[in-house]
Amino acid sequence: MNLQYQSTSGRLYYSLRKNVKIILIVVYMIIMTNGLGFFGWNLSVGKNITYIFYFATLSIGGYYLISNKKAVPFRNLFLAFFVIPIVSAYVSSVFYNYSLKIQWGSFALSFGFMTYFCLYYFRVSKKTLISAMIIFSLITFVIQLYQVMYPDGALFGRGNLAEYGITSIQDLEGVIAETDRGLARFSVGLNKLQMFMLFLFLYKFTQKQSWFNIVMIVVFLSSIFFYQTRQLMVACYVVFILALIGSLHSVKP
Numbered sequence: 001m002n003l004q005y006q007s008t009s010g011r012l013y014y015s016l017r018k019n020v021k022i023i024l025i026v027v028y029m030i031i032m033t034n035g036l037g038f039f040g041w042n043l044s045v046g047k048n049i050t051y052i053f054y055f056a057t058l059s060i061g062g063y064y065l066i067s068n069k070k071a072v073p074f075r076n077l078f079l080a081f082f083v084i085p086i087v088s089a090y091v092s093s094v095f096y097n098y099s100l101k102i103q104w105g106s107f108a109l110s111f112g113f114m115t116y117f118c119l120y121y122f123r124v125s126k127k128t129l130i131s132a133m134i135i136f137s138l139i140t141f142v143i144q145l146y147q148v149m150y151p152d153g154a155l156f157g158r159g160n161l162a163e164y165g166i167t168s169i170q171d172l173e174g175v176i177a178e179t180d181r182g183l184a185r186f187s188v189g190l191n192k193l194q195m196f197m198l199f200l201f202l203y204k205f206t207q208k209q210s211w212f213n214i215v216m217i218v219v220f221l222s223s224i225f226f227y228q229t230r231q232l233m234v235a236c237y238v239v240f241i242l243a244l245i246g247s248l249h250s251v252k253p
Contacts, residue, residue, distance in 0.1 A: 021124055025132035026139075028053065032112070036143060036189045037157040054111045061114035064121040072120060081113040130200070137197045140189030141219055144226040147186050157186030185228040194223045195236050202243055 031053050034041040041047065065072075065079075089107065092098040119129065147154040198220035205213040224236050 021122070021128050022132045022135065025124070025129065026135050029132070029136045030139075032108075033189060035156075036140060037187055039155050039158045054108065057111050057114050057118055060121055061117035064117045068120070072117065074116075078113050078116045082110045085109045133193060134197065136189070137193055137220070137223070140194065141223045141226075143188050144186065144223055147188070148226055154186060157188035187227065191224065191227050191229070191232055194220050194227075195232075198224065198236065198240065199243065202240065 030036055031046075031049055034050065035046055038046070041050075065075075086107065089098075143156050147156060198217065201213050201216040201220065205217060221237075221240070224233060227233070
């Protein structure tokens with residue numbers, strides 16, 4: 001009886017710990033994408049929270065690199081990805097007189113690559129990471145779908161509107177986003193992640209032909225279309241069609 005209780009409590013603890021990690025990763029992704037491109041992010045404490053997370057990511061990732069003696073897969077590659085944007089920002093500052101402030105995106109990219117080592121520090125499994133990415137991508141799609149249906153005063157993915165005199169959430173009331181092919185255009189979340197999800201579920205579909213995988217493929221095809229970026233759509237759909245044809249030919253009769 002006692003052994004059964006310990007086994008049940010152990011599974012419950014593991015499940016809870018895994019779910020907490022998923023939730024924390026989703027929250028981390030939301031913060032690092034400025035609240036999925038939320039218009040009011042820089043008007044509140046959101047930007048300061050982002051800076052805190054950047055510092056924490058750099059500190060934890062750096063500590064893991066220094067203290068860990070075990071070999072980390074692709075260690076040098078991700079270190080290069082971390083260093084290159086910083087070098088690029090420095091060169092632009094010295095030779096082209098670009099201020100470091102306007103090159104914050106380069107530093108943000110570097111900190112993003114340092115996240116790779118943070119995942120090892122917190123022992124995040126591939127399954128946990130994929131689950132968090134799926135949740136984040138579905139949140140992105142729900143926001144996209146809602147804003148396409150109700151574009152009036154949309155709050156996510158609006159970009160910089162200060163040049164048009166829109167500097168507060170109240171100013172957004174009644175302001176409709178730019179349209180392309182009759183649809184409002186928003187840059188919500190991470191379009192590259194939506195592409196990754198599309199091909200992930202295409203791969204899953206080749207392994208198991210289920211309605212769930214079909215629905216997910218349709219969801220992420222729609223998500224990419226909602227970005228209304230021609231180059232992204234053409235490249236993604238061409239690769240998708242080629243991958244689909246290849247997977248169908250590889251299926252044994």
